[in-house]
Amino acid sequence: MTELKLVVFDVDGTLVDSQADILGAMSFAFDQVGLKLPDRDTVLGIVGLSLDVAFARLVPDASVSIRNKLVDAYKGSYRRGRVEKGTSLPSPLYPGARDALKHLSGVDEIFLGVATGKSRRGLNKFFEGHGLEGVFQTQQVSDHHPSKPHPSMLLTALEEVGVEAGSAVMVGDTSFDMDMAKAAGMAAIGVSWGYHKASALTSADIVIDEFHDLRDVLVDMWS
Template sequence: MSDLHLVVFDVDGTLVDSQADILASMAAAFGALGLDVPLREAVLGIVGLSLDVAMARLAPDQPAGTHRQLEAAYKQAYMELRADKGSLLSSPLYPGAAEMLARLDAVPEILLGLATGKSRRGLDKLLEGHDMQRLFVTQQVADFHPSKPHPSMLKAALDETGVAAERAVMIGDTSFDMEMARAAGLPAIGVSWGYHPTGALDLADVIIDEFDALPSALQTIWGREI
């Protein structure tokens, strides 16, 4: 097990661009309750958090019961959009993502994982739509963990794979991903194409602008060629 390395990816804003459906679903949820729709920047700023935490941040003046109603309305709107469009259109992979996942998967010593604010059901639908079910040996979802940036997801991924923290890495687009990695003792790679500005990724060890730059970033962190 000592030779294994673990690459953990965030999902929304890192592997797939789901912002159109996130924004539309959030607008539908707030509209259904007669509340002012949050600004685009505010909505994208909470992507990656668990829904209960996200709604509390977006509607801080509303009671917990309203937050739960917003969660339910958001989930319903998102499911309807995904069912109508399909995952390939609803949450398309970023350029180079599929090729890089295949390249990493071909390296016997590298394991792939996910740590996402999505639900188990939502992640299953996404992976099924992109035919990526077999790629990720550890999949951590919001159903079973505190919201990012709590380190629970990454600690579970390390436990499941038996990989030491220094041989793992977290890759994400938000400050929550970087903070989670730090809290779990993992190095972190930030991506510039996601939903948080690169200025928010100050805890990243490396920031990349395209997937082709990932092998070099991993070599910088691990000291081995990928």
């Protein structure tokens, strides 16, 4: 009997380059509450965290009320951007992402999943914009879980598809993704093209530079 496998992907910074949308929404949110926007690297450094946790890190001295206003303003700006510009154009898939997903989804014993700081609504819009509906058998979003790196998303994904942690891997671009994988007992593959530097992915089992490399890495891991 063939052993079932699970490959879970982060979204922003791993599958899709959404930094323009993120930075635009952040700029709007900080402007709305009269605070100075942190520098680009600092903002991108919190991508992947749930918004409440992200703003707590960006403005630790701000009141809960101000941070809540930032969350609301960010969400509103991000939604308006999707309506005005669509999804696929401003947030393109990284080179090789679609081909990698197509290949893996064609392997009978492999389940695909996502674990993202996006909301359910945001993830649905991402799927619609890129024609990825039905690709992922398990979908974990920030609405129902503690923020990364808490392992809740991955533990739920494993339970939903009935795969053991030793037969699963997380693919992501941030230290939050890598630490989450380790907390869940899963292997961790970092990607170098995202929002955290490759040197920050210290919990990764391996870091890849191209989606093309993912297939061989998975074969090596599971051989």
